Amino acid sequence: MKHITQLLAAAAVSMAIALPAHAETTLTVHYPMPGFFKDVMDTISKKFMEENPDIKIQFASPSATYEEGIQTILRQVGTSEMPDITFIGLNRLRMLDERDVAVDLGPLVQKDGNMGEQGFSDTILKLAQVKGKQVGLAFATSNPIMYYNADLVKAAGGDPENPPKTWDEVIALGGKIKALGNGVDGIDFRWQGDDWMFSALLFGAGGKMLSDDESKVAFNGPEGQKAVEVLHRLVTEGGMPVFTKAAGEQAFAAGKVGFEFQTTGALRNTIKNVGNKFDLRTAKIPLIDPVNGRLPTGGNAVVILTHDAAKQDAAWKFAKFAAGPYGASVVVPGTGYVPNNELAAKSADYLGDFYKQNPLFQAGLSQMPVMIPWYAFPGSNGVKVTQTIVDNLSRIVDQSAEPKEALDDAAADVEGMLPRS
Secondary structure (H helix, E strand, O other): OHHHHHHHHHHHHHHHHHOOOOOOEEEEEEOEOHHHHHHHHHHHHHHHHHHOOOEEEEEOOOEOOHHHHHHHHHHHOOOOOOOOEEEEEHHHHHHHHHOOOOOOOHHHHHHHOOOOOOOOOHHHHHOOEEOOEEOOEEEEEEOEEEEEEHHHHHHOOOOOOOOOOOHHHHHHHHHHHHOOOOOOEEEEEOOOOOOHHHHHHHHHOOOOOEOOOOOOEOOOOHHHHHHHHHHHHHHHOOOOOOOOHHHHHHHHHOOOEEEEEEEHHHHHHHHHHHOOOOOEEEEEOOOOOOOOOOEEEEEEEEEEOOOOHHHHHHHHHHHHHHHOHHHHHHHHHHHOOEOOOHHHHHOOOOOHHHHHHOHHHHHHHHOHHHEEEOOOOOOOOHHHHHHHHHHHHHHHHOOOOOHHHHHHHHHHHHHOOOOOO
16 A cells, blocks of 8 residues: 555656646736726636636726726735736826836837837837836827718818818807708717826827926917817807717717717727617817827726836736737727737738728728827826816807817916926
């Protein structure tokens, strides 16, 4: 009996030597907005683990919004609860960088040496940079587009095959749609909630939020004045009522609004909500300055937090996979965001055929060359600054203040909120 036991023990040792050890690295991943991203994250992580069996992905409890997400991460810094990877709103990457929380991906990008071949062009990499530092990789990216009701456009004398290309044309046709009566409004412009759509007008005019040294407000310059004048005219000439965000979306989906201007990230839900009620179309959003105009990039980036060397290698693999061509091929059809990876956008293996078969998604894709980062204000008052801008936009829309008055008031208030050296 003793002899048999010794043989079994020897066999066990022999097998242990013959079989390679299987070391598994577990990464904890946090993400926001599960209503948008749960299915997407589940699909991407499953595929990643199939291709990387030595790496396990487990998810921390997701956050309801980008704002809750950044607050959660900042609370967890230095604790055992902090995840290895997180997905952060592009306009909140600066907060992580100023607090030196995120891992600098620059050395990893340089070590890879072929990011362009993987679909990460310099333009795409810059979307998740803060003052030249690679804080993350853009994961789900969006830009503002024009949605329109082709039936109302035609009824008002417009040509659905040739939608407006300037704000003057939008406003004129919006006014004609409003004149159709029967409870129909001309335009809905999603100005509520944050400064993103104001940025679309400001950047579209070639303007910027602050001076180059970020010591003074710049959004009240000539470009900003053009931006708020367009917003004013959307109301006074284009037939735009005082909508809440939800009310505007519901009215458009019900066929009661001619034009809607908001994120391409809402496209999948808009298609679903419109159904067969009318002929839905999309097009580029007009730029006040067609030559120098740019558009803000919405969405989030994947950020590495762990400083453990082994986990960093695994985290870098996952970050590139999630933000890479496969990840983009899951995000775009599942949400409406534009691909943050050029290989995914061009290759028939990923999204090439998708865009041919789904023309409504092409508007956002076509605007990728003019996308620039969503501006993040410096210091600790970023949220207050954003709300101040929104509050003054509200005064323009409800016509309780003239455009220049509201813009100057916003500038004066924001000036006092900027950090002082």
